[in-house]
Amino acid sequence: MKKVYLNPADMPTKWYNILSELPDMAPPISPATGKPVTPQEMTAIFPEPILEQEMSPQAWFDIPEKVLDILSLWRPTPLIRAERLEQALGTPCKIYYKYEGTSPAGSHKTNTAVPQAYFNKICGINRIATETGAGQWGSALSFASQIFDMQLRVYMVKVSYFQKPYRKSFMNMFGAEVIPSPSTMTNAGREALAKDPNSNGSLGLAISEAVEEAASRKDTNYALGSVLNHVILHQTLIGLEAQKQMELGGDYPDMVFASCGGGSNFGGIAAPFVKDKIDGKKVECIAVEPISCPTLTKGKYAFDYGDVAKLTPILKMYTLGHDFMPPAIHAGGLRYHGDSPIVSNLMNKGLIGARSVGQLDIFKYGTLFAKTEGIVPAPESAHAIAATALEALKCKETGEKKSLLFCLSGHGFFDMASYDQYLEGKLEDYAYPEEAIEESLKNLPQVDM
Numbered sequence: 110m111k112k113v114y115l116n117p118a119d120m121p122t123k124w125y126n127i128l129s130e131l132p133d134m135a136p137p138i139s140p141a142t143g144k145p146v147t148p149q150e151m152t153a154i155f156p157e158p159i160l161e162q163e164m165s166p167q168a169w170f171d172i173p174e175k176v177l178d179i180l181s182l183w184r185p186t187p188l189i190r191a192e193r194l195e196q197a198l199g200t201p202c203k204i205y206y207k208y209e210g211t212s213p214a215g216s217h218k219t220n221t222a223v224p225q226a227y228f229n230k231i232c233g234i235n236r237i238a239t240e241t242g243a244g245q246w247g248s249a250l251s252f253a254s255q256i257f258d259m260q261l262r263v264y265m266v267k268v269s270y271f272q273k274p275y276r277k278s279f280m281n282m283f284g285a286e287v288i289p290s291p292s293t294m295t296n297a298g299r300e301a302l303a304k305d306p307n308s309n310g311s312l313g314l315a316i317s318e319a320v321e322e323a324a325s326r327k328d329t330n331y332a333l334g335s336v337l338n339h340v341i342l343h344q345t346l347i348g349l350e351a352q353k354q355m356e357l358g359g360d361y362p363d364m365v366f367a368s369c370g371g372g373s374n375f376g377g378i379a380a381p382f383v384k385d386k387i388d389g390k391k392v393e394c395i396a397v398e399p400i401s402c403p404t405l406t407k408g409k410y411a412f413d414y415g416d417v418a419k420l421t422p423i424l425k426m427y428t429l430g431h432d433f434m435p436p437a438i439h440a441g442g443l444r445y446h447g448d449s450p451i452v453s454n455l456m457n458k459g460l461i462g463a464r465s466v467g468q469l470d471i472f473k474y475g476t477l478f479a480k481t482e483g484i485v486p487a488p489e490s491a492h493a494i495a496a497t498a499l500e501a502l503k504c505k506e507t508g509e510k511k512s513l514l515f516c517l518s519g520h521g522f523f524d525m526a527s528y529d530q531y532l533e534g535k536l537e538d539y540a541y542p543e544e545a546i547e548e549s550l551k552n553l554p555q556v557d558m
């Protein structure tokens with residue numbers, strides 16, 4: 110097979126909930142009480158249906174008709190065999206990728222933006238506050254908010270705001286308001302600026318700003334583009350489609366790779382395969398992260414805050430510490446101190462694995478992928494490409510013929526300034542920031558669970 114397209118009629122109509130296999134998930138803890146969060150605390154910022162998806166152990170959720178209708182603008186997405194990449198690497202492996210860059214915002218994030226906007230809308234909410242790291246989530250939610258005629262304010266991590274001006278233009282085009290974070294509009298932002306007026310910002314800090322705003326305004330809810338259980342649920346369309354497509358193509362992956370920031374594209378492609386693994390199939394799912402923000406490979410499995418200002422619930426997850434400020438790498442979407450509790454639970458049980466790759470390898474293999482397959486990958490997605498390529502090269506040594514599948518989570522058309530820097534030889538390979546992480550891990554909250 111070269112390419113497998115599914116017919117629109119073959120698009121999955123249910124989301125798969127891996128929580129059904131994880132009865133031991135730790136509950137989110139309220140930062141106010143130190144006890145498990147009550148539904149009342151959560152309804153200040155999330156609508157009921159989202160909260161149900163967040164907590165429920167039921168294995169399948171029907172996708173509402175209206176959501177399927179919007180998703181079908183670009184879904185099902187193609188699964189492609191990367192033959193020219195295989196040849197360039199000289200590997201005996203077969204390499205496949207699931208391409209999520211065909212969505213309106215150019216990444217997998219639109220898969221969850223649409224249902225999140227929808228569930229807020231049907232609950233009478235007309236305004237959302239959110240954050241965005243590299244701009245992909247803000248773009249996706251701008252598109253979705255506009256579809257459902259809702260207002261959107263996006264706190265955008267400052268380093269990305271200046272690195273990626275066209276992401277801001279994109280969001281503005283869809284009617285969203287974009288504010289560089291840290292900003293002077295919230296207490297969290299003002300405090301951060303008082304500490305460091307030149308702060309680059311971080312995802313954790315931008316989350317604080319958006320949550321603070323949503324919690325303090327009755328007309329406004331909050332939406333998160335990754336990490337949480339309902340987000341992984343919405344993203345399982347990637348894995349469910351990929352399973353069907355691999356089967357139609359007459360193959361099954363030995364290994365599945367995806368980049369991992371908050372864990373949503375990884376969780377989305379991996380969850381259905383992890384279920385296969387639990388049922389006895391042989392498949393390895395590998396989350397790929399930056400060496401400079403190595404949450405799963407070097408972090409601690411512990412309770413921690415999701416944000417800098419300690420406003421979010423405390424989650425049991427792999428973390429580098431909520432006040433860890435990652436270096437300003439070009440894969441902004443992977444600069445998060447924590448990780449999805451689902452992905453963390455799977456990691457802790459050994460049901461998945463993790464690898465880290467350096468920035469120069471990212472751009473090296475990202476560029477090779479563009480040259481061979483014709484798609485410029487987002488630097489985030491290039492983490493999955495690099496890890497897959499390195500595995501394929503290892504197999505060249507050992508002669509193993511594996512089938513490798515990776516998630517190409519988005520295109521990199523808004524990231525050309527980063528590619529310019531790489532091509533001009535100006536990119537650095539950031540080291541593993543061991544001391545900063547050690548320092549930050551000292552500030553984990555105490556939770557008696």
Ligand SMILES: *Cc1c(COP(=O)(O)O)cnc(C)c1O
Nearest residue numbers: 245335370371372373374489519
């Ligand atoms: C946001 C983003 C990521 C990282 O987020 P996850 O929630 O870990 O998937 C990866 N790739 C792209 C293209 C993104 O936009």
